Amino acid sequence: MSSLPQPHGGVLKDLIARDAPRRAQLFEESEKLPALILTERQLCDLELILNGGFSPLEGFMNEKDYNGVVENVRLADGTLFSMPITLDVSQEQIDELSIKPGARITLRDFRDDRHLAIITVEDVYRPDKVKEAKEVLGGDEEHPAIRYLYNTAKEFYVGGKLEAINKLDHYDYVGLRYTPAELRAHFEKLGWTKIVAFQTRNPMHRAHRELTVRAARDRQANVLIHPVVGLTKPGDIDHFTRVRVYQALLPRYPNGMAALGLLPLAMRMGGPREAIWHAIIRKNHGATHFIIGRDHAGPGSNSKGQDFYGPYDAQHAVEKYKDELGIEVVPFQMMTYLPDTDEYMPVDQVKPGVKTLNISGTELRRRLRNGTPIPEWFSYPEVVRVLRESHPPRSKQGFTVLVTGYTNSGKDAIARALQVTLNQQAGRSTTLLLGETVRHELSPELGFSKEDRHKNLQRIAFVAAELTRAGAAVIASPIAPFEHSRKVAKSTIEQFGDFYLIHVATPLEHCEKTDKRGVYAKARRGEIKGFTGVDDPYEVPANPNLTVDVSKQSIRNIVHEIVLLLESQGLLDNGN
Template identity: 45%
Template sequence: KTLREGEEIVLRDPRNIPLAVMRIEEVYRWDLNYEASNVLKTTDLRHPLVAEMHTWGEYYISGELRVIQLPRHYDFPEYRKTPRQVREELSKLGYEKVVAFQTRNPMHRIHEELTKRAQERIGGALLIHPAVGLTKPGDVDTFTRMRIYKTLYEKYYDRRRTVLAFLPLAMRMAGPREALWHGIIRKNYGATHFIVGRDHAGPGRDSKGRPFYAPYEAQELFARYEEELGVKMIPFEELVYVPEVGGYVERREAEGMGYEYITISGTEVRDSYLRNGRKLPGWFTRPETAEILLETYTPKYRQGFCVWLTGLPCAGKSTIAEILSVMLQARGKRITLLDGDVVRTHLSKGLGFSKEDRITNILRVGFVASEIVRHNGVVICALVSPYRSARNQVRNMMEEGRFIEVFVDAPVEVCEERDVKGMFRKAREGLIKGFTGVDDPYEPPEAPEVHLDTVRLSPEESARKILEHLIKEGFLLE
């Protein structure tokens, strides 16, 4: 709000190193619901970008950038290339046409087949251009993916016709709109064509279990703006492996020809193969890729997870958390318990109870919890955490499936009866302001992994219900 047009500000990286200077040309208030509805076609908080948008400030700024220096990368520097470097490298290959391939996942045989088919279709060069910035929670980590890309490029692609470059891009998971953006970016890197496959940049399913975008919606939008973009689309449908022909064909063709075909979903890769220490089959992936994935994969019962208990004050969160902690320790788990009251005296000391401070408190706890989970630890968080958007932002800090939201449900009248500290009474008398359940709203979860009716269930029964969920999901062995 204090910034004015014409002022200059320094943009710094997380280590406070200056990267660029912006001369401010615009300062304007933005509308979250309008932008989310028009760019992402949803305001559902299960969309990772929608949840993140709820943590942004009230104003946008824009203006001319003067670059001071580019960020330093110490991992695979030979493949960290600027647009100019990539264009020069492609020019040396001597092809008029270049098709670019975007991915945020490990490359398997299906991707290899798809890229080589696209290259042959245009009769030109291929740019393998994976995004190696922030991607969807739960994706294979960047370093593992970069090792796979490097190995495949050096062993299985014709380097006289192919360039590999890592793109430092944070995925927005914006589906169709993101496909257009990806096309524009690749044009800047020298591509004339761009591969758009099934469910491009898809964020998964919404809070009602429905896909955010149709499988080929990105292709339809790209085709509409192809001429304006100046980049031609190479569309592909889903490929499947047909043992009878010993290769990949489009699913529609396989079904039309009556072929039997086989596929392996991402869930099967994780749960049926890697979790059990089984090597992926050769028709699905190269042996080097299978080895790298096996080296980095942890079986699910050894993976970390976060149990996040949310509910009104005095609903029973802390009591259930303590009982669950003991039950998990009895099963050999080492537990970190982050209780709201304790957190307030240490990690979030100095924060008040305004909405902004409450969100900051939730995100601080969420960050600590996500680091514990990332290193395969187990954390139980017991906080009121009244705002749905903040809880979803924490969910998006962790790999998909590792955040278990538990709604500790009790009517406000019951919570007030249980309140031995008299906090509800003080809030109703006006002695405490902004108290959840009295003069500050509580937004209950729309689709929690576990819903506990604490009027009907005792604290021990509630803890056992969470335990049953963890066993069902494979985090605990029976």
């Protein structure tokens, strides 16, 4: 008989194992049914329903369960459950797929079109999103999950039980992706009876290692490092980097103390409600203890600098339901380094006057960005090595320079000269996206309406963003006449690197006077329609990084100004 805790609700709802004999039959049926293609978040939820991570759920919540969870933190049968697990659909999808009570719908993976499960629809209902936002997430409309609820989640929810056809396919870290049943079997094989689970969506350093080791030793237990590798907070470090960090850190634990397993969860950053949810999930995976930190699963602060949740709301929430959860809360201890004794100690145990050291997350990012040393007392060399591979110094990071202005303003000449200058410096690939070239190669079907100009610029932004992500220097020189389109392009690119807007403010009269191709004359005669500066507007950039003018400056002087701007931001290596 297993010594591990019973799953939530008493039975692990492993639908993959349970439905194994029927798979072939279900697959044949799924081919004939209408198919709903799932989003990334829906796929994360589906996987944890199918493998039992969300036990006792056997499907997406119907209206009674949904209302019970939102209003009372309980399913309709009274079982504790804190987070709505819902399948959102639009009216268009309802009509197209004939989604109604009694219907059977195939659920399909958007990534490879594989059929994963069949849902038997119990009900289709319109949720009270305002109530859900307030009761589950706190109601602050700046909360990322509330923005998702209002702006991304569709207007109807579909409730119904699932029958599994296939497991979701993963191609990364396959050996670390344990289902709850597999992880429980792993613990049984090792003889573990007490397991302290550690939830994380960030890299781990020495303080985290010390905290988890202390928590395990105090309870004569083992450690499960159980990071989230589904959807986390926007801006978090990618899970590939984080998992490499966890793998590098694992040998630093006392022999046999710790195990690493990955959790494909779509976080809601729901603070107290999320902490209860996380505890249920860890109990289903076999954990007996769960570390809950300060502001656990909180999204940080809003635009006024106010935290969405109190610092210990999550701990209090889980403690309140401790008996029902059947998992012990381990309060997160903030650890600090004592240089005089070369040890870590909980902050509340440090005597007044004792010297301590710490490096904040902001300071760590600055050191990674600038290539500044990171001391071994803070993080192990093998961890730092992984982080530096994914966070190269500024002189190796990609960036985009967008040069905007009228036709014949000199923007293309500036872009070409800047490319030559950057190519002279070794160490970074440089790509030139000239306006006319892009029009010919990427957007040959587009015209010059405001909508088509917007589409053209966003295609440029997509290409520039991917190249920037890969560490290249990108120089683009479209006319880009509209402020809104430039802002959207900037937001696309800045996810992966710096963006610099250069406004070539050469006066229209000069552009027209020096036009050797005669395009302005054709536009004046009406032979070319929608020509910027003649019968189409150019919106002057509100906040360019640099404003230049070829009627007053040479191309060489302008390029030098741009190079100085890039050097001031640490993007060019002066040693080259």
